[in-house]
Amino acid sequence: MSTSVEAVRDAPAKPAATRQPLSDRAKAERRLGFWLAGPAFIIMLAVTAYPILLALWESLFKYRLTAPADREFVGLGNYATILSDGLFWRDLGVTVLITIITVVIELILGFALALVMNSALKAVRGWLRTAILVPYGIITVVSAFAWFYAFDINSGYINSWFAWVPGIDSDLNWFADTWTALSVIMASEIWKTTPFISLLLLAGLAQVPGELTEAAEVDGATWWQRMSKVIIPNMKAAIMVAVLFRALDAFRIFDNVYIMTNGAYGTEVLSLLAYRTSITRLEIGMGSAVSVLLFICVIIICFIAIKLFKVDLSGARGGK
Amino acid sequence: MKSSPAKRRTIWTIISIVVVLYALFPVASILATSFKLPSDLTSGTFLPTNWSWSNYEQILVGDAQGLFLSSLRNSIGICLIATFIAVVLATLCAYAIARLDFPGKKLVLTTALGVSIFPVISIVTPLFNLWRNIGLYDTWPGLIIPYLSLTLPISIWTLAAFFRQIPWELEQAAQVDGATTWQAFRKAIVPLAAPGVFTTAIIAFFIAWNDFVYGISLTSTEAARPVPAALAFFTGASQFEEPTGAISAAAIIVTIPVVVLVLAFQRQIVSGLTQGAVKG
Numbered sequence: 001m002s003t004s005v006e007a008v009r010d011a012p013a014k015p016a017a018t019r020q021p022l023s024d025r026a027k028a029e030r031r032l033g034f035w036l037a038g039p040a041f042i043i044m045l046a047v048t049a050y051p052i053l054l055a056l057w058e059s060l061f062k063y064r065l066t067a068p069a070d071r072e073f074v075g076l077g078n079y080a081t082i083l084s085d086g087l088f089w090r091d092l093g094v095t096v097l098i099t100i101i102t103v104v105i106e107l108i109l110g111f112a113l114a115l116v117m118n119s120a121l122k123a124v125r126g127w128l129r130t131a132i133l134v135p136y137g138i139i140t141v142v143s144a145f146a147w148f149y150a151f152d153i154n155s156g157y158i159n160s161w162f163a164w165v166p167g168i169d170s171d172l173n174w175f176a177d178t179w180t181a182l183s184v185i186m187a188s189e190i191w192k193t194t195p196f197i198s199l200l201l202l203a204g205l206a207q208v209p210g211e212l213t214e215a216a217e218v219d220g221a222t223w224w225q226r227m228s229k230v231i232i233p234n235m236k237a238a239i240m241v242a243v244l245f246r247a248l249d250a251f252r253i254f255d256n257v258y259i260m261t262n263g264a265y266g267t268e269v270l271s272l273l274a275y276r277t278s279i280t281r282l283e284i285g286m287g288s289a290v291s292v293l294l295f296i297c298v299i300i301i302c303f304i305a306i307k308l309f310k311v312d313l314s315g316a317r318g319g320k
Numbered sequence: 321m322k323s324s325p326a327k328r329r330t331i332w333t334i335i336s337i338v339v340v341l342y343a344l345f346p347v348a349s350i351l352a353t354s355f356k357l358p359s360d361l362t363s364g365t366f367l368p369t370n371w372s373w374s375n376y377e378q379i380l381v382g383d384a385q386g387l388f389l390s391s392l393r394n395s396i397g398i399c400l401i402a403t404f405i406a407v408v409l410a411t412l413c414a415y416a417i418a419r420l421d422f423p424g425k426k427l428v429l430t431t432a433l434g435v436s437i438f439p440v441i442s443i444v445t446p447l448f449n450l451w452r453n454i455g456l457y458d459t460w461p462g463l464i465i466p467y468l469s470l471t472l473p474i475s476i477w478t479l480a481a482f483f484r485q486i487p488w489e490l491e492q493a494a495q496v497d498g499a500t501t502w503q504a505f506r507k508a509i510v511p512l513a514a515p516g517v518f519t520t521a522i523i524a525f526f527i528a529w530n531d532f533v534y535g536i537s538l539t540s541t542e543a544a545r546p547v548p549a550a551l552a553f554f555t556g557a558s559q560f561e562e563p564t565g566a567i568s569a570a571a572i573i574v575t576i577p578v579v580v581l582v583l584a585f586q587r588q589i590v591s592g593l594t595q596g597a598v599k600g
Binding site: 026029030032037039041043044045051052054055058065124127128130132133136137139140141143145146147149150155157160170188191195199200203245248251252255258259270274275278279288290292295 | 328329332333335336339340342343344346347349350353361362364365366409410412413415416417420421422423424425427428431432434435437438439440441442443444445446447448449450465466468469472473476526529530532533536537547548551552562564567568571574575578579581582583586589590593594
């Protein structure tokens, strides 16, 4: 097999390797490696690569489940329809807006939480960590309902609590206006996922060498200087990973929006558009095209992150 | 400019209370709602004026019982099976990555990363059509298979990070001391690997338990609809009544076991989440 040929070619380049290349033992090890890792690899491809290829294919057809006989090949026609529709661009704008605002707030809040946990007294540290894991453990749908009922004009108590704030009175219907509805949606998203970001940042903080901070303190650096010159630069990798993963997550936002407004009053996001097109309206061809466009957006975000911020994902996420 | 210990303690107490309030408030909010009578729902207060178990009765023994209990059964069954399959496959895979020398290790990890950033909704559309054609729509396997796209990648990453930290030399040491290969593996490695596998199982289960998109898209009846989807499609005792109380009660019932799990295994969960993501 070609793999063993490669092993022979590679062998002289690696004088440090003590194991004999191409020995029966090495071959057996490779075989075992393929057998053990193979099933997981194949299943991952089967559950994602296969469906997305299927979506690519189906997106080229005009195909409604309600009229299967009318199925016809339209090439990139579905894409042209979507990209020339203002609705798509508005939904994209809402999605990007939600992504940017939530990630920025979560980063600030998560960093503050991480600092608190990092410097808290031993006695409370465990309690704090336990408490902030609660939002992580809660189903997004449940959190969406909790926020929805709190703000809802019928069952909510927020209006009566904050009646003293200008602009809030008992008649304020949070979910009947784009901006107030988006605010509640984003607040619930931020509540739910800030703990995850703060745990990542806490792990990053733990990796900042203590001697560096101490040295800076001895040299008379202020808290702010220590933060911006020593601590943050040293945990850049953790910050970048946290930002990228949260951004990708926020871009796929669905549950909160579905529960709170179902996309009404200009709060529709891309995931919801895809869902509505294919599952509700049964337009498989058009829905597939939206799904593919969403997938392309995610790839673009990754690409920008890797190029712009030079995030080495494999390094940061534990790859060799 | 060091403050006194007493002052320090006060400041930290206040900060801790703020953080705990932040984390628990929405839970307390839905808990309070779950005890409200329908007549009390519009009172605009946080706490119910009359505490009542009627919402719990409605979903556990009353008319919403069928809907709620069947979705609970579906969620538990589907998530356990999806977690079990993912953890078994990921354990084999992560063992190979940490322990064996074979080409393609990096490819497996990169694929796992790629799968974990995949937008779920992009897979749902083609699966919806495919499942309807081959009869998997609205069945348990019809959800278990797509759930693997959620549980498998994170399991591989977390376990690979755990397994890299195991001192594999122990195995050889045990062999030198006269143990057979299998004995050495079982006595020296399995006890070290077990906590990582367990933690991974909990994290994978959470992720499956949290799914909503697959749940509402690939099911249509009580045959396979999981809890989060069932909550979204809940209707009240009567056509004209908002099911707010019943949904809140159901939400509390599905939240409590998860929160108990989190509290019981917080140390392991934190290390599992952050090792897989940051350190490696």
